[in-house]
Amino acid sequence: MKKIKGRLLMTAAEIDLVLARIAAEIVEKLGPRDEFAIIGIRRRGVPLAQRLCQKIEATLKRPIPLGILDITLYRDDLTTISNRPMLRETLIDFDINDLSLVLVDDVLYTGRTIRAALDGLVDLGRPKRVQLAVLIDRGNRELPIQADYVGKHVETAEDETVEVRLTEEDQEERVVLLKRPQPSPAAEE
Amino acid sequence: MASLSHKDLLSIEQLSVEEINLILDTAEALREVSDRPVKKVPALRGKTVINLFFEPSTRTRSSFELAEKRLSADILNFSASTSSVSKGETLLDTAHNLEAMAPDIIVIRHESAGASHLLGRECRSSVVNAGDGMHEHPTQALLDGLTVRTVKGRLEGLKIAIIGDIAHSRVARSDTLLFHKMGADVWICGPPTLIPWDFDKLGARITGHIEEAIEGSDVVMMLRIQHERQNEAFIPSTREYYNIYGLTRERMRLAKKDTIVMHPGPMNRGVEIDSDVADADYSVILNQVANGVATRMAVLYLLSGNAGLKVKRSSR
Numbered sequence: 001m002k003k004i005k006g007r008l009l010m011t012a013a014e015i016d017l018v019l020a021r022i023a024a025e026i027v028e029k030l031g032p033r034d035e036f037a038i039i040g041i042r043r044r045g046v047p048l049a050q051r052l053c054q055k056i057e058a059t060l061k062r063p064i065p066l067g068i069l070d071i072t073l074y075r076d077d078l079t080t081i082s083n084r085p086m087l088r089e090t091l092i093d094f095d096i097n098d099l100s101l102v103l104v105d106d107v108l109y110t111g112r113t114i115r116a117a118l119d120g121l122v123d124l125g126r127p128k129r130v131q132l133a134v135l136i137d138r139g140n141r142e143l144p145i146q147a148d149y150v151g152k153h154v155e156t157a158e159d160e161t162v163e164v165r166l167t168e169e170d171q172e173e174r175v176v177l178l179k180r181p182q183p184s185p186a187a188e189e
Numbered sequence: 190m191a192s193l194s195h196k197d198l199l200s201i202e203q204l205s206v207e208e209i210n211l212i213l214d215t216a217e218a219l220r221e222v223s224d225r226p227v228k229k230v231p232a233l234r235g236k237t238v239i240n241l242f243f244e245p246s247t248r249t250r251s252s253f254e255l256a257e258k259r260l261s262a263d264i265l266n267f268s269a270s271t272s273s274v275s276k277g278e279t280l281l282d283t284a285h286n287l288e289a290m291a292p293d294i295i296v297i298r299h300e301s302a303g304a305s306h307l308l309g310r311e312c313r314s315s316v317v318n319a320g321d322g323m324h325e326h327p328t329q330a331l332l333d334g335l336t337v338r339t340v341k342g343r344l345e346g347l348k349i350a351i352i353g354d355i356a357h358s359r360v361a362r363s364d365t366l367l368f369h370k371m372g373a374d375v376w377i378c379g380p381p382t383l384i385p386w387d388f389d390k391l392g393a394r395i396t397g398h399i400e401e402a403i404e405g406s407d408v409v410m411m412l413r414i415q416h417e418r419q420n421e422a423f424i425p426s427t428r429e430y431y432n433i434y435g436l437t438r439e440r441m442r443l444a445k446k447d448t449i450v451m452h453p454g455p456m457n458r459g460v461e462i463d464s465d466v467a468d469a470d471y472s473v474i475l476n477q478v479a480n481g482v483a484t485r486m487a488v489l490y491l492l493s494g495n496a497g498l499k500v501k502r503s504s505r
Contacts, residue, residue, distance in 0.1 A: 078232055079235060084491050084494050
């Protein structure tokens, strides 16, 4: 096996177990009664949302709408950074009005991505409720935001990076805690 | 990180293939905003955009205005008839006065080639060329590129015929530059009096026969006769022009089966294009209009962080 720098937080098998648990929690909380949909936040929230969706559909035996949200246009740092972040399409082809939504992202950190995502959703309609599912909650919040479903809580310092690698995006699967922040913005974008 | 390395968008000439693809990809992502119930995103909130139109324009100006509004920018509109230009102010003075209002982006259309370049040199703000004389109209070419790419899936290797008043058309110049850069086979066609013969230097093939231009083409782009830019007779009559260069159903049979017809507007039905061609299934003229808003949103979004970038200021 390839040597991995940093502390290994989750293996591929653990990621799968955790997603199965979150899927079960979503079914339990929102239940068979509620009309709900899963929304993945680009980029790594998308494959996680797809996997959750599959697991939930297998349990409930009915299709669950799946959407993709790009939060770039809603970022709060657009006026201060000079490089424009790459835009990708938001793909939500169903009506979110009066629907329960589960937002899915890989890492919950400052909470700013989720703030932007909530603004993005409000522009698309008025959902009945919005919940949040994340693979890793690494603390250090800068906004009063919390997740409803958490894969794993990790104590981190600000000079550390949680790197989530998923097969669909990165051709490998694991979560690692790195000491020095990587120049690549991939893990926290 | 995706970014344009320019402060201004003045021409297609200045753009690399990667930058053109970046703008088209961004425009594609932004198209969805116009399909929403709330057609507004906050990306340019707090930014000020000045629309400076020295030439009459409905389509381009409203397209820019809509793009700016959908990005939540604050807008100021100046047109030549209501501004100090009609009171004798020079473009440079106008530019410096506008600059003093600290806009982030200035969109300019002017009857003189190079007007936007002058503004770009003098101003800290980003400048977008919305058409300068007979020179360039880059956002039109970009939206045309997006329209073709959306329908055909690519630009490379397509035969694209641009037919009509090439000499007076900034759209023809920008389109030729863009499609050639992206690897398409560009043909231009029109009456000899309306063809600038140096267009082969831009990478286009030139023909006087509309049949040769249309034959086997993937895209047929028609341009109107720009009477307002002509001070002499370039064509004997519009009737004769229609007979020799008008796009008819019969002539369209020469093109590929899955060809598309484009027109940047305004259209003169019965002169350069037949009504039944303009309204046919293969006409994507209205897609062009819709793509115009998304393309301009993309340009504004990508430039919005670049004000003050690499400015060479002349001494004042």
